[in-house]
Amino acid sequence: MASFITFEGIEGCGKTTQLRRLAERLTAAGIPFIVTREPGGCPIADEIRGILLDAKNSALVPEAELLLYAAARTQHVQEVVRPALAAGTHVLCDRFFDATVAYQGYGRGLDLQLIRQLNDIATGGLAPDLTILLDCPVETGLDRALARINATSGQREERFELESIEFHRRVRDGYLALAAAEPARFRIVDGNRVIEEIEDDLTTAVLPWLTGRHHGI
Numbered sequence: 001m002a003s004f005i006t007f008e009g010i011e012g013c014g015k016t017t018q019l020r021r022l023a024e025r026l027t028a029a030g031i032p033f034i035v036t037r038e039p040g041g042c043p044i045a046d047e048i049r050g051i052l053l054d055a056k057n058s059a060l061v062p063e064a065e066l067l068l069y070a071a072a073r074t075q076h077v078q079e080v081v082r083p084a085l086a087a088g089t090h091v092l093c094d095r096f097f098d099a100t101v102a103y104q105g106y107g108r109g110l111d112l113q114l115i116r117q118l119n120d121i122a123t124g125g126l127a128p129d130l131t132i133l134l135d136c137p138v139e140t141g142l143d144r145a146l147a148r149i150n151a152t153s154g155q156r157e158e159r160f161e162l163e164s165i166e167f168h169r170r171v172r173d174g175y176l177a178l179a180a181a182e183p184a185r186f187r188i189v190d191g192n193r194v195i196e197e198i199e200d201d202l203t204t205a206v207l208p209w210l211t212g213r214h215h216g217i
């Protein structure tokens with residue numbers, strides 16, 4: 001059976017780099033998978049991503065932001081994630097509904113119960129089999145994220161990186177609270193190490209799910 005694995009963490013935690021390296025290994029091993037991301041993953045959700053992450057949209061109110069994430073997720077789940085899983089293809093997703101709880105809930109202070117209800121509608125009840133939380137100190141993550149922005153200036157995907165350090169601390173605490181509440185689904189990987197060490201841990205956590213050797217959650 002195909003597995004649905006999500007990757008979460010604060011800005012600059014390294015998940016995108018790690019996902020790329022993992023994908024290279026899986027391709028070499030001949031394992032059928034897709035890599036996708038939220039917000040985005042299909043043309044309509046990518047357009048919503050453009051609105052959400054554009055630094056010029058500083059006037060976007062938290063409730064509208066929440067609904068846009070939910071809209072993008074609804075489209076992505078129905079157009080990409082569910083069909084892939086139904087076809088027996090593993091899905092590796094760079095962020096999913098935990099990001100909404102962490103960012104809009106813990107970060108922005110929106111009602112957690114409301115967010116969970118919206119997540120339920122958006123996913124139709126689909127939840128990840130495994131969620132990797134790549135954890136690192138907020139200062140480390142933001143330093144990396146700002147270095148990336150400087151290297152790729154012009155992309156304008158920086159609305160969240162411009163938030164206060166307190167915001168990012170709340171997001172990190174939110175993720176850690178989620179992981180503590182659902183230890184069977186989450187694996188916390190220490191992202192504050194050299195890339196190769198992180199990659200080894202992450203591969204060890206993920207591979208059993210992609211080769212049918214996991215023992216359930």
Ligand code: TMP
Pocket residue numbers: 011037038039053069094095096097098099100101103104160161
């Ligand atoms: P990315 O930089 O990892 O691609 O993620 C895009 C940004 O969107 C990141 O700052 C986190 C944020 N985000 C939310 O605030 N809520 C969500 O539900 C998702 C999926 C992402």
